[in-house]
Amino acid sequence: MGINTISQPSSVMVAGVDDSNARLLEYNLGNNPLAIKLAGAYIATTRSTIPTYLALYHEKLGSIRLRLNGYDMPYAAAALEISFEVLEQDHEQAADLLLICAFLHHENIYDDFIRRGLAQDGSC
Numbered sequence: 001m002g003i004n005t006i007s008q009p010s011s012v013m014v015a016g017v018d019d020s021n022a023r024l025l026e027y028n029l030g031n032n033p034l035a036i037k038l039a040g041a042y043i044a045t046t047r048s049t050i051p052t053y054l055a056l057y058h059e060k061l062g063s064i065r066l067r068l069n070g071y072d073m074p075y076a077a078a079a080l081e082i083s084f085e086v087l088e089q090d091h092e093q094a095a096d097l098l099l100i101c102a103f104l105h106h107e108n109i110y111d112d113f114i115r116r117g118l119a120q121d122g123s124c
Helices: 002-009 019-028 033-048 050-067 073-088 092-101 111-121
Strands: none
Touching: 019 033, 019 050, 033 050, 033 073, 050 073, 073 092
16 A cells, blocks of 8 residues: 555445545545544434534534634544534433543553442442
């Protein structure tokens, strides 16, 4: 695989999604791999369409740009915010756990920490 192949937008192959819509999604997400992955997961999970997702995405992107003036990854931030809002609606405790873990170093999040918390809550 050469350098030229890496810099070109990838072809997205998803059942029921035509190539032009997939390329439109990639372009609007700045060809950002994380944003594309999050968008694909959202669209598949919610059974949304690319045009519907893009309308929501552009709304979020505008607010991200206002709040995080100069932030160099607004594409991923907007896609992450959309996905997180769905998580908050569908699994509030999981969203809370994710927020707590965001403040911890990834090497300091031990399985036992989560298991003990679940046991105290009675969910385990």
